[in-house]
Amino acid sequence: MSALRQGDIFAAGAERLQMTDSIELTIQSLQAYGADHPHWGIAWSGGKDSSATLSLIMWLIDTGKIPAPQTLTVFYADTRQELPPLAIAAQQIMDELEERGVRVEVVTAPLDKRFMVYILGRGVPPPNNNTLRWCTRQIKIDPMTAALEQRLRELDGNVLMITGVRQGESAIRDKRIEMSCGKDGAECGQGWYQKVLPEAKGLKGRLATLAPLLHWRVCHVWEWLKHWAPLAEFGDWSTVTIADAYGGDEAEEINARTGCTGCPLASEDKALDTILLNPTWSYLEPMKRIKPLWRELREPRHRLRKAGVERLKDGSIAANPQRMGPILLESRLMALEQLLTIQAEINNAAKRLGRPQVDMINTEEEARIRELIAAETWPDGWNGDEPIATTPLDKVFEDGSVQPLLFLEVPDV
Template sequence: RIMAQLAARGIRCEVVRAPLDKRFLVYILGRGVPPPNNNTLRWCTRQIKIDPMAEALEQRLGELDGKILMITGVRQGESAIRDDRIAMSCGKDGAECGQGWYQEVLPNAKGIRGRIATLAPLLHWRVCNVWDWLRIYAPMAEYGGWATAAIADAYGGDEATEINARTGCAGCPLASKDLALDTIVASPAWTYLAPLQGLKPLYRELRLPKNRLKKTGLEFRKDGSAASNPQRMGPLTFKARLMGLDRVIGIQNQVNEVARQIGRPEIDLLNAEEEARIRELIAAETWPQGWEGDEPTADTPMGTVFRDGSVQPLLV
């Protein structure tokens, strides 16, 4: 509804997505890259959000002269990691945050260097300010009559102020708790989305050693030096990928079957094109770069190989 309201005001809306092979579930289940984690493999944010947006901005800049301004909803306190980035960059060129965060961004991105700045007008808003805006002021005719009350309800309404819930990817493997989803399904209008709570356990299961391959010894870089992580765990087996695909489709079907029965919005975790591409990549026996597919599964007992090449035999 909000996109329709924007279009009615002459504001063009476009949904930006990653290329097919780099979309979240295609990358995991088709190519076999494990779900991201916070330690060694946090690939999702850049690949499915930042890079597609940078490409879209480059295309738009090609149609315009001068600079463009990107308005974001980033807010201090929303994420400790984001807060660190804000603290480092707010003082650029002696500037102060003032009412928002305004600075040059994406400085190294091809095609947009020095031509885009970002404004974060909510930077210093408290959580209660956000919910007051969504529930009270934005829907008022004098403030535009925006259809935002449903968003506040989806976040949890007044309770969201206490739990600081914010939406992101459903079942995000990087979040310790999916507070927003838990809050949403507690609402009678959204209870039918409860099967989505099965995504996070699925991603956790896919990272288990039994579902992944493992290198058996040392690997060497192009310069001849030994890689720092001998016997590293790697991609998902085909069996694990098919299991994951079946589970995701099952979750989607569960939700949508009830949605059709009660007249609620359906979800789209995987569309037909993405499912077909996953099956195509599996049929083509696709592995990430550096993997052949003949490596043992990571739960296979074997001696320990150290970076200096020494081996501690397996004691049985």
């Protein structure tokens, strides 16, 4: 593409990027940086942007539009919480990758760190958007980092980690070029390239990241997933289900974001609601009961509370005295049984309808949850002797002073 043409793309008021323009800029991005890194990795979540990135790059390699690296590793982040259509599509795409001889690493958190086990087995409350947003790092970022560091140790030479980060057309049209420029001498429009220095010993300077679809418009993502990638000439990828999970032909208008099933951090289950509009997935309706369950487990009647002044190891007073803490053992069992019931209802319907079953809590996870509950396991800093959070207590302030409880309602006898 000529300098004049590239300048036109970024000019204010320029005509909108066409699909071929977006693909061409992606090719330029990969040609600019790919050769400097003998090994490539692709971070893949199963969502729309990373799936478009993965399938497009595979097509570009297969057709010789970009040279293949010495090695290519696809890292699939399996959180065990994905919406069923996305999880099913991911498995189909993994099968297609393996047929092509592509190395796929399924990255999952260690058993005791998985979402369901951490909440129900250890008693950690469901994440929230204020003080306890632990889920993304624990079930996705940390496992992916560990898998990448292990792969780096197995390889000689630099690694280019490719992500599906996408800023969208507005970053180009509004001339916010800094969002799409590299941090290491990249030309405008060549993707977001930056060198990363992993903290792990011996890995410094060996890793860089690139977001080659940074400039793609969302309509191009839908177009690729729904109409281009499934064609034999573009790779025959199982991406239609992904587009359908976001709303199909109406995906751009709905603008649904997908996340974990029954995500405690979202105010509404928009992605699940969108999926349930499709008759083929309507049997997943019992999943609508998951979010209310997480909300209930955060209530005081299901949790412990620190009773008085809490001293730390250095003798100082802990902040946030009388804070609510972990989930009661009996409440964890209640939640486990409810989730297993939801899973059984869905799978019974799936068998009857000939549809895919779900695997929210597998046998290994269930056994571990029950084992941790039976062992009366509590998060660090809690021993289970603390009062239930509904128990009336003297008021303790952050400076350690105490205001005695003046009034206590006495039940009728």
